[in-house]
Amino acid sequence: MKKGKIVIVFMLVFIVMLTACSTAANDSSGEKKESEKIEIVIESWRTDDIAVWEDVVLPAYMDRHPEVTVKFNATSNSEYGTTLTTKLQGGTAGDIIMVEPYDYRISLFKEGYLANIGEITTIDADTEHYDEFALSAWQTDEGELFGLPLAAVSHGFIYNKTKFKELGLEIPKTTDEFFSLCQQIEDAGYVALAMGSADEWVANVYGYSIVAPTFTKGEEGRQGLIKKTAKFTDEGFVNAWKFLDGWKEYMPDGYEGIGYSDMTTMFSTEQALMMSAGSWDVAVMAGLVGDSFEVGGFQTPVDKTGDKNYVCLHPDNALALNASSDSKEAAIEFLQWTTTKEFAKVWNDALPGFFTLSKHEVELENPLASEMFSWASKAEGASPRLAYQYISRGDFNTDSEISRLTTLMFLGELTPEEVAKQLQEGYDASYSPKGF
């Protein structure tokens, strides 16, 4: 029954493709004759930011460079990898390519699709302009740089400031305070935490990544795993899962069926008063909440009074150069612009919550964004997400296993200790440090 449909669809697609190809070919040749404009295309997964790029960031560049047109081409994040690989193999990818940190796109660089940014002398991709922390996120094991660091995000909690004032609630400092706060909120008739386990990645990005640094001493714990001197079954790592396990009681009814979009809706419609969040949610919430109430943020509470606070500050995106780009020079000039202070100002104003990784100091206008940015300097230390570097290589994908097993814990199928044990076994069997 479906085969017939498929063949018809194929034929239609074929015909459309043929006509599209022929018209496209005509158009481009016609356009070139009219004007000598160079066009650069940026590939990205940030569909939420299309308007910002098109209305603010890119015009700021094009005003200075009238000879260049820059286009922002976004594909939704779940399809980005697939689309990007296909486009690069087919030679139709844009000139500048937004890339995720660490091990995500190293394979594309090794396959020769991405240029070596470190070798391009006209781009200031050096320790004078960027922290080592930023550069290392887009370096291969051999130290080749394939992405120009763009922005980082930080992790913590957001809360309904207006309702907190009304109910006389206070920001928690320790996990005990956190749980008694949750109980107070529930007693007042609200859901405490907008959180659910329907999307597996949520358990990781909005769960373990948020709490792990505080419990595992940030870089100390992460480096320990990389060097294999630490174990997932160590006390800190297990305590982080225990803390998360306690959330279950304060998550909405039927949280098993609640996904990310439900979470943001619950928070913005004031059904839930707290949500674990990343700084990227600043813009999301600005759109959903508007002026209806004030949103505040607080850092992940510590285990016991007196414990030091650590924050997850994660290098999120960088710009890479397509090795077979037709307008390399123009693309390189654009990349160089992103290292300047002028760009940092434009970017941080336009995209609150995505903090530029270049060393220029820029004041953040958005109060929530500047609060979240300040966490990194207030905390004892900042570190990226636990399993993004090295340890997720190989057949046991540690990062996605954290998502899977933590989700199972939320579903009540595993205890925190069992999660830690299973993760340790898989990671231990498939990962071996290579002289780090």
Place this chain on the structure above:
Amino acid sequence: MEKKRSKSRLYILWFVLPAFLLYTLFMIIPLFTSMYQSLYVYNDARELVFSGLENYIKLFTDEMLYARFINAMGNSFKFFLINMFIQNPIALLLATLLATNVKFGNGYRTVLYIPCVLSLVMVAFIWQMILNPTWGIAKDFLGIFGLAHVYSPWLGQKNSALIVMALISAWQNMGVPVLLYYSALINIPQELLNAAKVEGCNSFSLFWKIKIPMVMPMISTVSLLTYVYNFNAFDLIYAIKGPLAGPDFSTDTMMSFFFRTFYGHELQQPNAPMGATLAVVMLLVLLVGVAVYIVWNRWANRKLN
């Protein structure tokens, strides 16, 4: 005379040609290239090197990969079986009712077919909304009958997610088998039915003894199509659960397993050769199924004659 006949046969070639070309281009050639591709592996520098059957050996000996493979295979079968034994009988029943010249028959037919023309993404979205624990109507709807306690967030639970998705898929595609059965049923000669009635058949035995045997060829065709289509189930799962097919891979079918392996997912790097290996294994499984069908079909036909 002879000349004319060969000319008319040439005509047939022209009719076959477009389909033949398209099938060769989009089905047969990719089939062989993926077989070829499955014989390579990536080395550390991400170059493809010929390796013979290494991918196949790894698929069947690597503990974790094999567990995922068996899990996906089992889920694919479950998905197919649910569709087969829920969708087909209900479709046959509905078609029988439609074929009895029921009032507003045309209206019902249209309503039954509407979900088929809906975009799959819409279907996925609508059902996620209906079943949503916070604002979905499923809970309230069950409450009308005093059954609110029956509700649980099925899509997020490990043992129910796949079943619910198979049922959604059955709901969406119900219209196609209904139409096929309907067309077979109205083709049963009226004299035959009248004669049976005269002989004292009631509607129940009419259905079992006359109608079912008469539409048997259609039942086997629909079963085969259900097998081929549902064994490759992917789109609905991807639309609802994304490439990880959670929770705990409980909705992971062969196709979503293939997709994740071939294109990679987040930190998992794309592994096209291993993906091709899975595709070849999947092809073999489908071929075995189709072969069983053909043998059974021949046997049934011989028995009929």
